[in-house]
Amino acid sequence: TQLLEQSPQFLSIQEGENLTVYCNSSSVFSSLQWYRQEPGEGPVLLVTVVTGGEVKKLKRLTFQFGDARKDSSLHITAAQPGDTGLYLCAGAGGYNKLIFGAGTRLAVHP
Amino acid sequence: NAGVTQTPKFQVLKTGQSMTLQCAQDMNHEYMSWYRQDPGMGLRLIHYSVGAGITDQGEVPNGYNVSRSTTEDFPLRLLSAAPSQTSVYFCASSYSGRLNTEAFFGQGTRLTVV
Numbered sequence: 001t002q003l004l005e006q007s008p009q010f011l012s013i014q015e016g017e018n019l020t021v022y023c024n025s026s027s028v029f030s031s032l033q034w035y036r037q038e039p040g041e042g043p044v045l046l047v048t049v050v051t052g053g054e055v056k057k058l059k060r061l062t063f064q065f066g067d068a069r070k071d072s073s074l075h076i077t078a079a080q081p082g083d084t085g086l087y088l089c090a091g092a093g094g095y096n097k098l099i100f101g102a103g104t105r106l107a108v109h110p
Numbered sequence: 111n112a113g114v115t116q117t118p119k120f121q122v123l124k125t126g127q128s129m130t131l132q133c134a135q136d137m138n139h140e141y142m143s144w145y146r147q148d149p150g151m152g153l154r155l156i157h158y159s160v161g162a163g164i165t166d167q168g169e170v171p172n173g174y175n176v177s178r179s180t181t182e183d184f185p186l187r188l189l190s191a192a193p194s195q196t197s198v199y200f201c202a203s204s205y206s207g208r209l210n211t212e213a214f215f216g217q218g219t220r221l222t223v224v
Contacts, residue, residue, distance in 0.1 A: 032208045042114070042200050042215025043153070050210060080148070088152060097168065098213060100145075100152035 003027070004091055006101035013079055014109055021074040021104045023089035030092050032072045034063055037086040037103075079108045111137050112186030116201050116216035123191040123223045131186040131219050141204045141211070142181040142184040143168070144176065151199065159184055163182070191223045 006021045023032065033051045035043035048057050049065035049072060058065045060083075062075040076083055086105050090098040117132045135142065141159035155168030159178040173195060175187040184203075189194060199219045204211040 004152075033210075033212075038176050040217065041215075042202070042217055044215070046210045048210050048212070090153075093212065097155055097158065098143075098153075100154070102152040 002060070004089055004099055004101035006087075006089055006104050008104060010105050010107075011103065012085075012107045012109070016078050018110075019106070020078050021076075021087055022071065022100050023073065025072045025091065027091075028069050032065055032067070032069075032075055032092075033090045034072070035090060037088060039085075043086075043088055044075040070071055076106075079106075080087055081108045081110050084108050091105065113199055114214050114216035115205050116199075116219050118219060119217065120130065121210075121222070123142065123188070123221065125193060125223060127168050127191050127193060129188050129191065131188075131199055131201075131221075133184045133216060134182050135184075135201075135202060135203040137205075137212070139203035139214075140181070140206050141179065142173070143185065143202050143213075144184070144186045145202065146170065146195075146198045147200060148197050149153060156186065156199075170224065191221075193223045196223045197221060 005024050033048045038044040047063045052067045052069045054065045060077045064073050073083045085090045088103045089101045114135045140161050144156040145153040147153045154170050157164045157176040158173050162178050162181050165176050180182050201216045202213040204213045
């Protein structure tokens with residue numbers, strides 16, 4: 001069974017701080033996706049990483065896929081209150097059978 | 111754009127009752143799926159469909175039935191609700207089942223079984 005472990009589970013920081021969220025597995029994934037979920041809403045895709053070692057930037061968010069395609073990280077620079085939410089990583093586990101991590105709940109305080 | 115629409119948004123059931131969670135998408139997507147989200151456990155796949163008339167089980171299918179008679183609709187049926195089925199349910203659709211395809215999620219149905 002493929003599992004994705006996210007850390008930390010909870011993160012509470014002040015506006016302007018930097019943070020990194022990790023997504024780790026003992027299995028190799030052909031791709032990993034990062035989603036952001038706000039209260040009362042469904043997850044929304046932020047990025048998909050496909051190639052080992054790939055780095056993608058989305059404004060203040062930097063996503064990296066490990067060389068062995070077993071792990072990924074999300075780094076946020078100068079966090080803002082609008083970044084508050086649940087961040088989920090998901091690995092492709094078959095015919096678009098997404099396997100989700102438990103998520104990292106981020107709170108950014110003004 | 112409506113995207114993926116789920117109804118109802120909230121539901122309380124008594125143990126043993128049955129109900130159907132509705133899901134409709136207007137993007138002509140082939141692939142649709144149902145997940146449940148529980149605290150500390152992320153989203154887990156219940157059932158999925160790769161096209162009208164074709165469905166298959168996911169990770170946690172017991173207690174749930176699905177059918178796909180049209181491209182647009184993918185209802186999830188709870189046959190005899192149990193407290194363990196208290197959860198938030200999300201329907202998702204994507205253009206295809208190929209890897210790396212973006213999944214679009216509905217707003218969820220919060221179900222409580224008492």
